[in-house]
Amino acid sequence: MNLAFRFSYFGDHFFGSQVQPLLRTVEGEFIAAARRLHLFDDRRTANFATAGRTDRGVHARGQVCSFATDMPERAVERLNQVLPEDIWCTAWAVVPEGFHPRYSAISRTYRYYFFPAPGNTAAMHEAAQEFVGLHDFSSFSRAGDRNPERRILAARVFEEGLFAVFEVTGESFLWNMVRCMATALERVGQEEAGRGEIARLLAGPADERLPAAPPEGLILWEIEYGISFTPLPADEKSRRYPVGRHRYHTLMAEVSTCLVPGGEPPG
Numbered sequence: 132m133n134l135a136f137r138f139s140y141f142g143d144h145f146f147g148s149q150v151q152p153l154l155r156t157v158e159g160e161f162i163a164a165a166r167r168l169h170l171f172d173d174r175r176t177a178n179f180a181t182a183g184r185t186d187r188g189v190h191a192r193g194q195v196c197s198f199a200t201d202m203p204e205r206a207v208e209r210l211n212q213v214l215p216e217d218i219w220c221t222a223w224a225v226v227p228e229g230f231h232p233r234y235s236a237i238s239r240t241y242r243y244y245f246f247p248a249p250g251n252t253a254a255m256h257e258a259a260q261e262f263v264g265l266h267d268f269s270s271f272s273r274a275g276d277r278n279p280e281r282r283i284l285a286a287r288v289f290e291e292g293l294f295a296v297f298e299v300t301g302e303s304f305l306w307n308m309v310r311c312m313a314t315a316l317e318r319v320g321q322e323e324a325g326r327g328e329i330a331r332l333l334a335g336p337a338d339e340r341l342p343a344a345p346p347e348g349l350i351l352w353e354i355e356y357g358i359s360f361t362p363l364p365a366d367e368k369s370r371r372y373p374v375g376r377h378r379y380h381t382l383m384a385e386v387s388t389c390l391v392p393g394g395e396p397p398g
Contacts, residue, residue, distance in 0.1 A: 249320025
């Protein structure tokens with residue numbers, strides 16, 4: 132039976148998502164968990180694949196993988212029990228023969244979180260509309276030998292708590308494309324550039340390439356296939372993981388405040 136799993140992960144402690152020898156990766160951990168459950172022996176014969184690669188430090192809320200197995204019930208019931216705490220499955224679906232999580236995708240949505248917010252969020256939102264449509268993204272990616280044209284379906288920038296969030300949906304994306312787009316929007320928010328600068332870079336020719344924003348702010352948010360996924364119950368092991376991370380970073384923020392000259396002790 133061919134199964135697809137929607138899953139999430141924190142990218143901090145992975146050397147990216149793609150399998151790499153001797154390095155901890157998202158795919159490597161997922162495949163190891165599947166093999167421990169005897170869902171398959173060889174990832175190639177099981178046609179294991181994910182929807183796309185994420186770089187070191189990039190996170191995912193809605194990554195998708197698929198594989199063939201003779202034990203679908205075991206996969207659904209037990210994968211979260213053997214996956215590490217920084218990866219967890221959120222939903223599953225039976226998919227037809229020929230389904231591929233990368234090539235069967237209709238659209239993908241990413242979010243980039245800016246902290247602190249760059250400033251003029253309204254100007255960032257207006258500038259983001261330049262990305263919508265079919266454009267040459269050579270200046271906003273590492274296209275290499277690939278076709279640099281990509282179609283963006285929607286883009287927006289909004290505030291969420293202390294963050295400014297850039298959300299973009301497209302049919303497909305190039306390497307570093309969203310992070311380079313985020314760099315351009317951050318410059319707009321800081322009033323170092325305007326909407327016209329983005330239009331100029333999209334018009335080409337690509338005589339310059341923007342640097343990619345730091346990977347820690349990027350989340351693969353959602354992938355649309357036009358199929359229904361069945362939600363999985365929340366995994367308690369993984370639920371505790373972000374809580375622990377929050378406590379750690381809160382503590383470090385308090386400690387750092389004490390170390391800053393003039394900082395007030397916590398409490």
